[in-house]
Amino acid sequence: MKHVTHWIGGSAVTGGEPAHLYNPATGEVSGTVDMGTAAQADAAVAAAREVFPAWRDTSLAKRAQVLFRFRELVDAHRDELAALITAEHGKVRSDALGEVARGLEVVEFACGIPHLLKGGFSENVSTRVDSYSIRQPLGVVAGITPFNFPAMVPMWMFPVAIACGNTFVLKPSEKDPSASLLLASLWREAGLPDGVFNVVQGGKPVVDALLGHPSVAAVSFVGSTPIARYVYETGTRHGKRVQALGGAKNHMLVLPDADLDLAADSAVSAGFGSAGERCMAISVVLAVDPIGDELVDKIVSRVASLTVGPGDDPASQMGPLITREHRDKVASYIDLGVAEGAKLVVDGRTTPVAGGVPAAQAPGFWLGPTVLDHVPVGSRVHREEIFGPVLAVVRVSSYEEGLKVINDGEYGNGTAIFTNDGGAARRFQNEVEVGMVGVNVPIPVPMAYYSFGGWKASLFGDTHMHGTEGVHFYTRGKVVTSRWLDPSHGGVNLGFPTNG
């Protein structure tokens, strides 16, 4: 049985009550994780604070060298990281490898930190006076991350934060904490000084300790909307800079002129990949009349051929859900949807999983791909984030009606339009109130050099993750106006400085 600890000041540290870790594919306990307290949070912040002055003054060249070495090490340990993720999260191996690859892209972006931190310089803003802007690190910054991407989401944050000269305390999800420790040991091997990257395992007590800690300058959070709102409100009340990314309900609008095979492939891939436990999963298909029946037939025939099974079986395309409670909650939306007037066209409770046992009876936290058609607009199945393999199809009569359904929603994380009409696509990108938009692309996750984030209840704060917005979040601007004395020095002047 494994025992997952904290990582403070460059070494593994125990502390706090142990909680069970599970293999979601079998439902069996696979180990324990130490649930930290304020004591571990304090220790990690102290370690990070102690080394901050030295790390912020480490040259850009040396910081970049550490990042390049870290990049090589993560690359060399892709399989090991993916295996840890599959064992605790349940996602299939190819999906786990995919999240490592996307996280690695942020490390690669952060390797360019010498270029990213270049400031501006204006000569002669006044006679023989120059002005220049610089960006400086904040100090100790914290990251609090969800279960669904235990490697990638932390890697949206810490490569950029550390490259900018900050020191970092990560509070990973307590459901799949092992990847964070492997990443910590790889940082050490890469030559990152002890204390620059720390991990505190646990839940709310650790989060609260970080949010109230006077030495934590900024907090990055990714998780559900209620906790994102709480983290944003609590962190900002304590004077911290906070970016808090929340939940989602992503709609895919399919116009009648779309390639329906592409749309069906995309709906199934984006609806059921990672068992729907992605913040960019498509959870609602808006089918514009008259293509609804044909599109649903195409989706159903594809769903019928999906293989659901343990993530470490190469034949599996979809694994289990994260916990029994979450599986039960997701499954409860099936009966709810029917009660709300939807038509159940594929029932994932009966999907055979490994060994042919129906999902609802199999040991482990299983639910197969489920499709509800004719889901009423505004029903709970339509509105609420289910975060599982339940795809809702909503029928709409026009582009305008579909757009209104999306824009009336609480969330604004991702969306996609499927069409062959460039004018409609352009109109959609202009009119839709969502942060990340796909055109014939169902999961439009921005590349590392752009920034990731939604609108409305999908993001509290104003800075998205990684890309130049990430650099901005983890640094403060400073503008210097400088004059080196010369014979034209003109004596006292109480007027407001103007250029001359």
Ligand code: NAD
């Ligand atoms: P969660 O909100 O339950 O947990 C996220 C983090 O907050 C974890 O580290 C957890 O330990 C901590 N936490 C939980 N309850 C807390 C509390 N009461 N007080 C303080 N901290 C608390 O989210 P989850 O179930 O781990 O992840 C799934 C959610 O994350 C979904 O809603 C999904 O949409 C969202 N998500 C969003 C994005 C995005 O980019 N917007 C990306 C990935 C996941």
